[in-house]
Amino acid sequence: QVQLQESGPRLVKTSETLSLTCTVSGGSITYYYWSWIRQSPGKELEWIGYVYYSDSPKYNPALQSRVTMSVDTSKNQFSLNLTSATAADTAVYYCARYSGNYFQHWGLGTLVTVSS
Amino acid sequence: EIVLTQSPGTLSLSPGERATLSCRASENIDTSLGWYQQRPGQAPRLLVYHASSRATGVPARFSGSGSGTDFILTISSLEPEDFAVYYCQHRGSWQTFGQGTKLEIK
Numbered sequence: 001q002v003q004l005q006e007s008g009p010r011l012v013k014t015s016e017t018l019s020l021t022c023t024v025s026g027g028s029i030t031y032y033y034w035s036w037i038r039q040s041p042g043k044e045l046e047w048i049g050y051v052y053y054s055d056s057p058k059y060n061p062a063l064q065s066r067v068t069m070s071v072d073t074s075k076n077q078f079s080l081n082l083t084s085a086t087a088a089d090t091a092v093y094y095c096a097r098y099s100g101n102y103f104q105h106w107g108l109g110t111l112v113t114v115s116s
Numbered sequence: 117e118i119v120l121t122q123s124p125g126t127l128s129l130s131p132g133e134r135a136t137l138s139c140r141a142s143e144n145i146d147t148s149l150g151w152y153q154q155r156p157g158q159a160p161r162l163l164v165y166h167a168s169s170r171a172t173g174v175p176a177r178f179s180g181s182g183s184g185t186d187f188i189l190t191i192s193s194l195e196p197e198d199f200a201v202y203y204c205q206h207r208g209s210w211q212t213f214g215q216g217t218k219l220e221i222k
Binding site: 035037044045046047050058059060061094100101102103104106107108109 | 148150152158159160161162165171203205207210211212213214215216
């Protein structure tokens with residue numbers, strides 16, 4: 001059974017880069033697309049983007065100018081970098097496995113707070 | 117950009133009752149729609165994909181229907197653990213989620 005675990009700083013200063021890593025266990029990261037999704041407090045889900053180990057990532061147009069995703073096959077991990085963070089980026093960030101147009105497996109999520 | 121609109125925003129029902137949740141797409145999306153359940157403090161969980169296929173391990177009381185622009189998630193007889201927020205999702209040019217329906221205990 002595949003499991004995903006988010007990790008990274010819980011507190012990010014305004015204007016700095018928000019960086020998270022998702023560690024995948026129970027299967028190879030090379031077989032699927034992998035995604036980041038966030039949820040601001042009390043709000044709906046917002047897709048950030050997805051990445052495949054041998055293809056160009058695809059990002060939400062609203063965030064595209066600030067987002068970078070990558071895959072590290074040697075560690076079975078994928079990562080998210082979101083530059084120029086503001087309070088509006090405060091959210092629970094989820095990593096998820098994307099397959100057949102749906103998000104089949106999710107991490108538990110990690111709350112990241114952006115503050116000066 | 118395809119917009120998904122869910123209704124109602126909040127649905128108040130009692131255990132044992134039938135729940136009907138709606139998701140409307142701004143354009144024809146055939147059957148390319150998923151439903152997710154999010155319990156408080158938990159990650160979302162895929163319930164239904166391709167509009168009507170139950171995901172692995174999802175109880176039979178959950179069923180999805182619809183095609184084109186109008187979709188329904190039905191819970192035939194509510195259990196206490198079903199009270200949660202439900203989201204619909206579509207893969208268009210990019211991923212889109214509805215704003216959610218909160219199913220609360222009456």
